[in-house]
Amino acid sequence: MTIHRTAIVDSKAQICEGVSIGAFSIVHENVIIGSDTRIDSHCEIGYPTKLAEGMPLIIGKNSLIRSHSIFYQGSTFGENLVTGHRVTVREKTHAGINLRIGTLVNIQGDCELGDCVRAHSNVNISKLSRIGNFVWLFPYVELTNDRHPPSQQLVGVIVEDYAVVCAMTVVLSGVHIGQGSVVGAHSLVNRDVPADTVVVGSPARKLCMAAEIISKDGYQVPAYPWIRHFHRGFPTEKVKEWLKQFPVLQKAKDSSRSDK
């Protein structure tokens, strides 16, 4: 356990073996930090709020919380959490293992996230969002929760497993994004998106099925489902499972193709 001399750690915080806490960081009471987790400088861990109703903040083992991040009491994270800088996560959010969120991500509380979710920088996840496993959210994605802002009847968004929401897209309150679907960049999603479908535009409408998109990277194989070819950072067992699930694709041999 390595606590920087300038860090302020409450004596009632439960800090496991191998944890390090950086300079100018604050760890409040009612916090449980799993073993071998690293917390960088200038963080505030376990920010007190009555809305947490006394529940602790639990951060799983082998996690990395980068500098200037803020986590409230009352949320829980499985092992191998990795964050960028200046993330904010409020109370009563529960996430599975292997969550990775980029710099400036804001999770507003009362959210559920599955395993292996990925959010790039600047994603804003409103209260009551429900996010499945292996979901990707790209920069400036905004998941909303109010059908008639401002109102008292918040309704979160649901994003199913393996779905991809591209940059600067707004998903309106109550929308259900189906498994394996892809939402193009700069879209406004105002109705449900069926599974394995690509939608784009403002408002977003169906472009094609996800499997119809051919990769421009030279191999000319389908770009989706992405789990066939993208494995970086995911648990080894999960990747093995995926590789069994899909037949090996033959690379196209068309030498006339113009893209490299």
Added chain:
Amino acid sequence: MTIHRTAIVDSKAQICEGVSIGAFSIVHENVIIGSDTRIDSHCEIGYPTKLAEGMPLIIGKNSLIRSHSIFYQGSTFGENLVTGHRVTVREKTHAGINLRIGTLVNIQGDCELGDCVRAHSNVNISKLSRIGNFVWLFPYVELTNDRHPPSQQLVGVIVEDYAVVCAMTVVLSGVHIGQGSVVGAHSLVNRDVPADTVVVGSPARKLCMAAEIISKDGYQVPAYPWIRHFHRGFPTEKVKEWLKQFPVLQKAKDSSRSDK
């Protein structure tokens, strides 16, 4: 008065009774902090700038400034200011009472805000914006100020009382958004919006009158004006005034309605 032992507070700052200042925060000279205000950790209050022309930063009583926030010299805030984390407010901005701004809000200076304004997280308010009373700005709203970027002739946006601007909307320089109007999410507002009107799209065009939107929350009453049914966090006297202003609406009793 509770000043954390690690906080750095200039002896010339004027700090009233009941104020608390958190760990690793800095309070510069030329700052007046009203009574019973709480300033969290890692803040910088009264950031010096020549542009403030020697004017002080004044923060009203009973305010709460959450951690990692930065306020410049030369701006003034009425009582009951509440901020999220990491807000930035530059010089010569003047706001009324009961301003609430979310995490990562950026107010660039030389702005005027009325009473009881609400800005959710990640709102960017450019220099010279003029915002009335009881205005709502949702995440990633961008109020611009330059008709031919980059130019030297900045012209701010005007947003009138009770207007609502939804998520990820850009309002172009010089646009006037009328009282009680509603701008839909993911819109580009390139012309004035008349009072009590709903506009949506990129560019935003009229959809209907605000009063024509019926709430999907099961009561089937008009969703606007929102002041009829949303009162959380506003001063009690103001809410009483509103309740007198509007006749009580009968809830619809149509049992065949499909939305809950």
Added chain:
Amino acid sequence: MTIHRTAIVDSKAQICEGVSIGAFSIVHENVIIGSDTRIDSHCEIGYPTKLAEGMPLIIGKNSLIRSHSIFYQGSTFGENLVTGHRVTVREKTHAGINLRIGTLVNIQGDCELGDCVRAHSNVNISKLSRIGNFVWLFPYVELTNDRHPPSQQLVGVIVEDYAVVCAMTVVLSGVHIGQGSVVGAHSLVNRDVPADTVVVGSPARKLCMAAEIISKDGYQVPAYPWIRHFHRGFPTEKVKEWLKQFPVLQKAKDSSRSDK
């Protein structure tokens, strides 16, 4: 050299004459800070990463890094860098002189920026972006790098000299934005933009040539190329060069014009 008593500065960091380092800031080893540079409070300078492959962070002389900013090892900046608050710059990014980036700008690493680039607040520059000289990026501009997110074949955006990208615009991976072009606010750029052209919309399409836009500021001169009339903050020699390059435009004398 003025290092605040609370700052933590590694003894192996190379800090030139006249540098000041603010309260609660951290300077790691493998950092070179040029003379007369000011680093504000709560910063982290030289954040270690294996991806920097041992290369130092070099910050040119006469720079100003505002509070709560984070710079990784392995990037280099010419003289007169000025940042807003809470910027993040990752490893292996190389920028010329006179870069100015606003509050909350995020540069993700492996980027090239020319001289005198301007990025307003909240700009997100993805890995592998290539940005020329005198480019302007306005708030919430997102330069992407993945044609089939998520994939392993990242392709950055290219923005040529003097181009202007307005607020809340997404530029898709691999797009080439030509010299002197202007991209309107709230656009999605999904194909190359020719030089000196204005494009707008989602997806962005040609509106006119840049030189056809007449300024609304009362002078009725062409608004572009902007370098004819906007010089603030640029090196004096450069401005002199520009002024020689363009004939002096006569101000229009049409008294019937309706805009002020």
